[in-house]
Amino acid sequence: MKNKDGIFIYDNRDLEGIKKACEIASETLDMIAELIEPEITTEFLDEACHNFMLEKNAIPATLGYRGYPKSCCISLNHIVCHGIPSEKKLKNGDILNIDVTCIFNGWYGDTSRMFSVGDISLKAKRLINVTHESLLLGIESAFPGNTFGDIGAAIQTFVEKNKMSVVRDFCGHGIGNQFHQPPNVLHYGKKNSGARLEAGMCFTIEPMVNIGRPETKILSDNWTAVTRDKSLSAQFEHTIFIKDNGSEILTESKKNRFFCF
8 A cells, every 4th residue: 555655555464574574684684794804705795695595585686686686785995885796805994885685475675784894994983883873863763743854854964963974876765565665765854854754664764974075976887886085985774664653673683783883
């Protein structure tokens, strides 16, 4: 069912299906955390994610999606999102986002986290912490009666207060029985603007935050988005479900809430 704004409204039976897909996505990131170390390739990490999802009877949603060639996205350092796993080796000081989406019995679960390789810089640690906190503030603003603009404003205000920038070129999205569906969830905006949240909505919040300017560009592979000024970028993502009295995080880690410093 869709509401007047064209946003899907799911019931509690649907929620159980979405929850299972989200649980597998979160467990995939819990698993991959143990494998990250210098000299490991991002291709190796992608294969590990792929195999883990198949073992859980889930399908990697990104594999073949609009021609995307891999089972997850791995974005290093100044890559904002949609980094394609390759034979590139991780090195001490790298930061990386791993973004996985699982399909289980026709339902989708989508999440991403930041990870670090060895000893990382103080500015990288601060970027990761600010990005993580901005996601939590966005989620705190996600409850019935509030607007999508309230979510974006909470994220933008906090990030800019910390002298960083929110990427405008990519956003969160509705999710459930499709990978991407309405609404677009902007990570910037004005309070009390946009559609109002209702119980039964399911969507991702996934702020991308740059140490430098917000502008991005797409590389020649037509997927990899990087910061134009080559500054570091970070991202965290949760799938959430709007309840009568607030929101439920469906992709929370069972082992560590987040990998922050």
